Amino acid sequence: MNVRLAALALACLVAPVAAVTAQDHSAHAAPAEKSAAKLHPLTGVIVDVMTDKGALLVKHDEIPGVMRAMTMMFRVEADVLAKVKKGDAIKAQMGRNDEGKWILRDVQVVTK
Ligand SMILES: [Cu+2]
Known part of the structure; x- marks a missing residue:
């Protein structure tokens, strides 16, 4: 096997693994980083x-x-729906989910 062929064979072995790793990273890490940065x-x-x-x-x-x-x-998450009621004063963190919909995180009922 000459050097060029060896390099080609190596690239074929390495490239698919690298592609899967990159996809995994963007699928799991990126949205969390994005929404966390935009919480108000x-x-x-x-x-x-x-x-x-x-x-x-x-x-x-x-x-x-x-x-x-x-x-x-x-x-909001299902556990939030279960713990709040109409008329409750709340504080929370506002952001957007992956679909661009508005969400609330860390919802807390505050006493007036
Ligand atoms: Cu608004």
């Missing part, structure tokens, strides 16, 4: 618990430089 502290009041949509309707205060005060829907 939010305060507001729950207007409705939309269990069927996996979301909360929240009347939130202004988020300076990001969003004016408004009432809008946020996707």
Whole structure:
């Protein structure tokens, strides 16, 4: 086997492994890094618990430089839906999921 063929054979062995590793990295690490970088502290009041949509309707205060005060829907995890109710004052971290939908993380009910 000459040197060129050996290099070619090596490239064929290495390249597919490298490609899979790169894909794995982007699939798992990138979205978390992206959304974590875009979280903003939010305060507001729950207007409705939309269990069927996996979301909360929240009347939130202004988020300076990001969003004016408004009432809008946020996707949340199922355990959050179970622990909150209409009228609860909350604080949370606002961000977007991989589909660009608004989400809330670290939702905490605050006593008025
Ligand atoms: Cu908003």
